[in-house]
Amino acid sequence: MMPSAHYQRDRCVTGITGLDEILRGGIPYGSTVLVAGTCGSGKTTLCMEFLTNGARNGEACAHFSATEPSVKLLENVRQFDFFDMRMVDQGLINVFDMDVLFSWLGMTKSTFELSDIDAMVKSITDIVNTIGVTRLVIDSVTTLCYKIPSEQLIRDFLFKLGKALATLGCTALLVSEITSSGAKAYWSSFGVEEAILDGIIVLGDVERMGHLLRFVQVVKMRGTSHARAKYALELTPKGVMLTPMLKWGAVND
């Protein structure tokens, strides 16, 4: 479905060099986007840059860390020039550890029940609503979904979360860890995320003569046209930089 040429949805400008061009201006406001990538592909850096650019504009941002402790996350992201620790100190970027949130909600079992999922959605929504968060990252949603025992519950969780965030006008990136970014890859670990969410941005590696080149590709984004080619991605001190991948480059995945 292509958007009408006369109507343009408001955009959440990511500020990431090249990505806003690919998305023809940015991510449509209130979208929940899956950022799916193999290990080391740059998902966390891209998401942190997304938040930092929002904070620089005075937006309230939130990062929910489920894969690595927030202490380690902040220590790793400090090496980048785009990041300013003062944004965390001033409350523009709020970093939450999911295990702390779970302990506060009494979610101590190894699998979540429906009540736990509802509690998790409600608490995230509460935080977004109370602080006025307009940019949110969950890293990674895969880690959370491993504790949800059925596909149906995962679907429910993502749908409820996406709906709540959209209602509050919050643009969210949900990180998904995948094992392969090739032609036969699923963009999600559980096979359901990609259908529920508004967008899919894939990060991965292409192999060229024994070397791995990082790439990013926007596979889906509701509400906007977008480029669908692979773009080479480089992690520089300034952050993520993109350039079109050479068409005649080697395509071994």
Add this chain to the structure above:
Amino acid sequence: MIELDFGIAQQLAEEASPSSAIQVRVGTSNSELVIASMLQPLITEFGMRGVYICASRSATEVIQTMERVGIDTTGIQFIDSVSSGFIGGTEVPYPNIRFVDSPIMLESIMLQTLYHLGEKSDTGNFVILDSVNALSIYNEERMLAEYLHTFINTFRAREVLTGIINVPDQTPPGVLANLDLYCTDLIDRGQVVIH
């Protein structure tokens, strides 16, 4: 002691503009002279800062050569795609060298260059690609032709002066044809190939 070719400086002053894409043809024995003769006016007379992409020789060798000629290279950022190819090659005393794993990673070279160029300076920026011939060892002709096309257009759009070094009689024909087509200027100190 190398005596610089002042004709190159004159040609740059009279013909080049900030968005020029210059094909710099060199021979097998005069490449250092030509490059030095090009860098000297860019840095000293025009006050430009820039990026030097090393695919033929290591950045350390280029720096030492330029210093012997009396050219200050501290204002140049080097992107070295050669030294990672041998153990110990990246242990160098110069802070203005960045390493790319291989001349195959053309997009990485492009992005690193864009990163180090940063914001446009008042006196202008330049990029020297040394050399097409070295890149053609690692990259197929079609891909290299596509890359040069993108390379030239990217930096022209950003008003960055580019100098693309090549030894014409050792450059693949398809690549040479692309250079002839897309470059705006020519500094010819190489052997001319007539097909």
Add this chain to the structure above:
Amino acid sequence: MATTANFDSDDEEFYGEMASIGSPKFDTILTGSPLNNGSVPRGFTMLAIGNQGAGMDLFAKQFAAVAEDSENTILVSTAESQAEILSLYKRYDWPTDIMVRTMGEEYNQNVLERDLQASKFRLEGFSMEDIQRLAQTRFVENEVHDYLTDLTSQMTSLPQYFRAAVDNLDFFFARNDTSRVISMLRMIQAHTQLQRGVLLLNVSSDMVDKSVERQLYAICDIVMEFEVGMLGTDFETRMVIRKFRNGPENLKAISFRVTKDEAITPETVDRIA
């Protein structure tokens, strides 16, 4: 943990070689007599095992109430509160300045408090202050406290000639691996022996299986089984001493009753059935 201990001669004279079991009449029935300060050799660990309602918890309090030195006496309770224990001690006019540790009460407070807080967050959500605190909290607070290690640490830090009662071990068996509990009890027993303390451990007979019971029997120097049964319309309570290290003459069954003045006291009059 020290492997040898030196004892002060004044302490040796004051404490003697024997300690009271908690009641002079019980001491008299057993080998010792009040003149010898008691019937339990210093350094002994005693086990009281039986069903709920057989009087073991009162026996433990009574044992602790001897308190030759209140500062060196501790009662660890896992089922009662400080207020309940204090009330009972006042009723029998026992010393109220001994150390009392109510681990059960502490556990309930911590767990219940955490559960209550979680319920509040689930129902009412987070306030701004909660969110700010959550954003600054980097580690999970209040991991479940290891009360077994706490008990062991407390017991093994008691000085010479201590008197201690643990009522009861059910709490620890329910929350820890059995082998770990046994291992900790061995450490406590070794410390008791070395420091010439006296220690009473209570456990419910339906809490442990036979193999664990055997291990407890092996660790302890004195084993007392508490029994309660019906005799006509009355309850009959008795203590059966199943084991008394180096005192086989003390293996006997002693009927007892609870009085207002003396708490648990042996019956000296035979019932006529």
